[in-house]
Amino acid sequence: MTIIKSEVLPLFTDDDLVKVRQAVRAWMIEQEFSLVTQTKMVTASSELGRNMVVYGGGGCARLECLNDFDRRGIRVIFEDQGPGIADISQALTDGFTTGDGLGLGLGLGGAKRLVNDFEIWSEPGHGTRVTITMWK
Ligand SMILES: Nc1ncnc2c1ncn2[C@@H]1O[C@H](COP(=O)(O)OP(=O)(O)OP(=O)(O)O)[C@@H](O)[C@H]1O
Numbered sequence: 524m525t526i527i528k529s530e531v532l533p534l535f536t537d538d539d540l541v542k543v544r545q546a547v548r549a550w551m552i553e554q555e556f557s558l559v560t561q562t563k564m565v566t567a568s569s570e571l572g573r574n575m576v577v578y579g580g581g582g583c584a585r586l587e588c589l590n591d592f593d594r595r596g597i598r599v600i601f602e603d604q605g606p607g608i609a610d611i612s613q614a615l616t617d618g619f620t621t622g623d624g625l626g627l628g629l630g631l632g633g634a635k636r637l638v639n640d641f642e643i644w645s646e647p648g649h650g651t652r653v654t655i656t657m658w659k
């Protein structure tokens with residue numbers, strides 16, 4: 524698998540999140556993903572980016588365009604050095620939230636269902652990394 528291009532964007536504020544959403548949309552359009560698939564990837568990115576801002580203290584989003592034999596992919600890696608997640612399967616469960624009561628606890632599980640590949644790594648005290656990929 525080859526990484527054709529990549530770009531790292533800071534992600535600390537709501538404005539940064541807007542820019543990450545726009546960049547993911549632009550990269551998906553450039554690779555001619557369907558509108559529905561674009562929207563799934565942007566929505567998943569938005570949820571993961573928001574979690575990073577709210578819970579992870581911010582971090583960065585790395586966008587990558589992939590070539591795997593005859594497939595094209597867009598991968599986005601969200602990485603923060605925040606408090607981490609103690610129980611990942613609990614965090615992925617719909618309805619689980621440690622937020623202020625406004626969140627529905629649907630972001631992580633929802634993002635996982637929207638994309639082709641979803642990987643999460645987290646270590647309490649060190650941070651969290653979530654990688655999502657869409658293939659065409
Ligand atoms: N980057 C992160 N760093 C630390 N904890 C996280 C991170 N992302 C998610 N979590 C934890 O996982 C929980 C579940 O996240 P999820 O996105 O599913 O729900 P939520 O953000 O609480 O609500 P919603 O996304 O529906 O608004 C969060 O409440 C938080 O405790």
Ligand SMILES: [Mg+2]
Binds near residue numbers: 573626630631
């Ligand atoms: Mg969330």
